[in-house]
Amino acid sequence: AQRVTQPEKLLSVFKGAPVELKCNYSYSGSPELFWYVQYSRQRLQLLLRHISRESIKGFTADLNKGETSFHLKKPFAQEEDSAMYYCARTFSGGYNKLIFGAGTRLAVHP
Amino acid sequence: GAGVSQSPSNKVTEKGKDVELRCDPISGHTALYWYRQSLGQGLEFLIYFQGNSAPDKSGLPSDRFSAERTGGSVSTLTIQRTQQEDSAVYLCASSLVQGYSYEQYFGPGTRLTVT
Numbered sequence: 159a160q161r162v163t164q165p166e167k168l169l170s171v172f173k174g175a176p177v178e179l180k181c182n183y184s185y186s187g188s189p190e191l192f193w194y195v196q197y198s199r200q201r202l203q204l205l206l207r208h209i210s211r212e213s214i215k216g217f218t219a220d221l222n223k224g225e226t227s228f229h230l231k232k233p234f235a236q237e238e239d240s241a242m243y244y245c246a247r248t249f250s251g252g253y254n255k256l257i258f259g260a261g262t263r264l265a266v267h268p
Numbered sequence: 269g270a271g272v273s274q275s276p277s278n279k280v281t282e283k284g285k286d287v288e289l290r291c292d293p294i295s296g297h298t299a300l301y302w303y304r305q306s307l308g309q310g311l312e313f314l315i316y317f318q319g320n321s322a323p324d325k326s327g328l329p330s331d332r333f334s335a336e337r338t339g340g341s342v343s344t345l346t347i348q349r350t351q352q353e354d355s356a357v358y359l360c361a362s363s364l365v366q367g368y369s370y371e372q373y374f375g376p377g378t379r380l381t382v383t
Contacts, residue, residue, distance in 0.1 A: 164310075192371070201271075201374050201375065201376045201377070202311075202359065202361075202374040203374065204371050204372075204373075207371065244310065244311060255299075255301060255313065255316045255324060256301075256372060257313070258303075258310055258311040258313070259310060260309070260310035261310045261311070
């Protein structure tokens with residue numbers, strides 16, 4: 159089955175500490191990988207995608223095909239980074255849909 | 269431009285009643301998705317539309333759930349004979365399927381409470 163695994167439900171860090179939110183995906187085809195973020199009382203929105211190789215709000219994510227991982231990293235966490243983060247992959251099978259992980263709640267404390 | 273809109277934003281209904289949830293996607297987006305987000309849970313895929321057809325209904329939890337999309341635009345998710353376990357936030361998303369672009373744009377959700 160095609161799946162995305164986010165092993166941590168909650169990640170709690172102090173401001174200024176490095177952050178790594180883990181994401182592993184099942185190998186099937188050549189999926190596109192995404193990170194979505196949901197801030198409190200806001201709608202779910204795209205944070206970044208692997209194909210763009212960009213850094214958004216200081217976050218980066220590197221696709222490691224050997225380990226089938228797409229971990230999200232930030233060297234210095236800020237309080238405003240506190241949110242729910244979802245990793246997602248494209249579905250390999252002809253349908254243009256995304257498969258989401260269960261999400262990790264990041265809590266950044268002052 | 270306008271994003272994905274959903275209505276109502278909140279719905280409280282009695283167990284056993286039918287409810288209809290509406291999604292208005294971004295104009296021109298051919299793909300439309302429904303998800304459910306239960307308390308403490310992640311995103312649960314329900315159904316996917318490409319145009320007016322639904323090639324993937326695999327996520328609908330029971331035959332009490334159905335959805336349609338007309339004119340390649342607005343979609344309605346209907347839950348018949350609601351149960352308490354149907355209480356959740358129902359999210360709609362749309363995407364412009366073009367090349368390798370699968371970015372989904374989400375609506376604000378409808379919070380359904382079944383009493």
